[in-house]
Amino acid sequence: MSHDRLECAAQIREQGFRVTPQRLLLLDAICEGNGHTTFDEIYERVKSKAPGINQATVYRSLDFLCELRLVVSAEIEGRTVYEIAGETPHHHLVCRKCGAVQDLADFHFEELRSHLLEEHGFKTDLDHMVLNGLCAGCMKNQS
């Protein structure tokens, strides 16, 4: 659940890229969230610590961090959200009514994953899936 600045920095440097304050701030900002941080949230958080930062830099650095797999992204209701990678793999249940997001452990997908590999020869990422639906609360209120 925690991200380690040092380790991230090492990985960035290892691959021949540069450790900049902006990139570290971004990692911090993504980490601060409850796990599903939008671009705007990230931008605001970083700007509060480094007012001079530019949106373009945030876009570029997010892409960069995603490519290095230090950060992962998912699409939730049309918005791209970011999370620190390397945490235990998990997925998201998004209620289409109230918008609540809850995490879902990865083991639910293990069978599907191995099945697709054996039967279809398809190696799914199955990473950070977003499942839409109706949460328990909203189902009650609806019926």
Next chain:
Amino acid sequence: MSHDRLECAAQIREQGFRVTPQRLLLLDAICEGNGHTTFDEIYERVKSKAPGINQATVYRSLDFLCELRLVVSAEIEGRTVYEIAGETPHHHLVCRKCGAVQDLADFHFEELRSHLLEEHGFKTDLDHMVLNGLCAGCMKNQS
């Protein structure tokens, strides 16, 4: 796999909306595809038959048809794709390398669906899921 203009028209009229040539052309255009038709493809196809049609109309009509559930949409690699609804429910395997899309029968998800309902009280739509990964061909070429 086929769409029935008459039935669609009936459903539109039933709900108090109007059956316009544009809407019928859109349905045809979506149907012509292999099942995952992008906005641009739809727009081009319709324009070839009715050059006067406007992009805004296509956007509006697609939204309209989706709301009536005559058409369903999914996000594949950042692009929204459309399909005629009412076909047997299915999902998509998208290769992140070559971009190939193959259909996946729904039954693979039945267990997950019921499990989430019982265990988490969460009723997933699990409709038109898009699973990214590596297809058999690309896996071979990579290793």
Next chain:
DNA sequence: ATTACTGCAAAGGATTTGCATGTGA
């Protein structure tokens, strides 16, 4: 005769890009 729908053009928002400057290695 209504009023939903379309076409047009302009607005809006999100993301990308070119280029000069700055900075980490």
Next chain:
DNA sequence: TCACATGCAAATCCTTTGCAGTAAT
């Protein structure tokens, strides 16, 4: 030092909106 990154501003892309005219019922 020198290539990688950043900041800035403009460009681009996708989608939405207001409004006047058109057409389905």
